Amino acid sequence: MGKRRGTSPVKALTQWFQRRSFIFKFILGAIITLFSLVALKLSVRNHDNLFVASEIVHALGILILIYKLTIHRSCSGLSLKSQELTAIFLAARLVCSVMIEGDIHTFLDSLTLAATIWVIYMLRFKLNASYNKELDTMPLYYVVIPCAILSIFVHSQSLWPLLARVLWSFCLCVEAISVLPQLRFMQNAKMVESFTAHYVFALGISRFVGCANWIFKIYETGGKYLVLAGKGHLYILLILVAEIVQTFILADFCYYYIKR
Template identity: 30%
Template sequence: MNIFRFAGDMTHLISVLVLLLKIYATKSCSGISLKTQELYAMVFLARYLDLFTDFVSLYNTVMKIVFVASSLAIVWCMRRHPVVRRSYDKELDTFRHYFLVASCFGVALLVNEKFTLVEIFWAFSIYLEAVAILPQLVLLQRSGNVDNLTGQYVFFLGAYRALYILNWIYRYFTEDHFDRWISCVSGLVQTCLYADFFYYYFISWKNNAKLQLPA
């Protein structure tokens, strides 16, 4: 594992911890898209079908369990927790995310590296992860003001994917065999979706001001 992959994993983990901190410390999920969290839960469940059949390393297994468990816990809190669910911005979180699910699954059936159940669900998870942030970005744009923890969550989530791009570049030049082109293309699309958010995040950081997104 190279430093870019490890840094990406840790940044991804930090994004999850920031979101859990926001929910459990403030007892609020205001500004968080349930649609995006449900999409990420589907991403991890589809990607890690091999969790109990293929053992790569203890690190790999632990990270898979953490991401699956945390994503399901967040969805449960936003839907079922008696206090947290009251703060959910249902009126703003109206993105029709099931269209993303259907579209990504259709593409996975047509464009995959091997036509097997595991590989199709893996490709589906990659395509879905690339666009899973869309409901969250739309919600933030509609609400305008973004609280610090929500802004940090989205920032670290985007930074994780940017670091993974560096990981792929590094692997391309150092490994003899590297054929996960689906991940690379989807990762570039995903990173581009964060570009507007990154711009306003750095502007607010530079000016020491509260993050605001244009409606």
């Protein structure tokens, strides 16, 4: 008679967690998030490096897609519209970066944009036979037009460089909801392809790190950023809201990703 195999610690912990109430899960998630923020703050001296880390993680997510498209020769599970939105906000951010900074952010955005354009090319032309167009149902103008209007509105009283500020706000708005077509695609498909899941999870980590940077800025300046928002600098409020919205959108997916 064979030995009875015991339940693995990971599986036992997962089963225990699943039996807890929603309130318990929410509180535990908040505690883990708080400890993660504290760990980032203590381990990263220059918090501006968090932006660089966020962009690197995003680039790694794109590399996962490139691996899938190159090795598996299939784009099943991928939303073309989500990639097009990604290219739009990266192009806008790259223009801003060239106009204002011209540093490591410019280099990373250039690489990520080039990789994203390659992914779009593969989806549209080379591997379009495996692209499920009928599942990619979110119209782009539902996202692009409201983002453009909102970006112009929050800078209606801004001074030079107005174009850079509008473009920066536009890319933040589009980036915040660029993953929605991909999530809608997965809902329509009623399944999550593994490489796509890895990619979206990488986006979630990227946005958490980026959002952490803004939280630290508010904390270190004693709420100065929020005071400026109240004095008419609406673009600051837009930045904070966009970061928080995108983080929460992706946090829900990351929860189910880890659970799976």
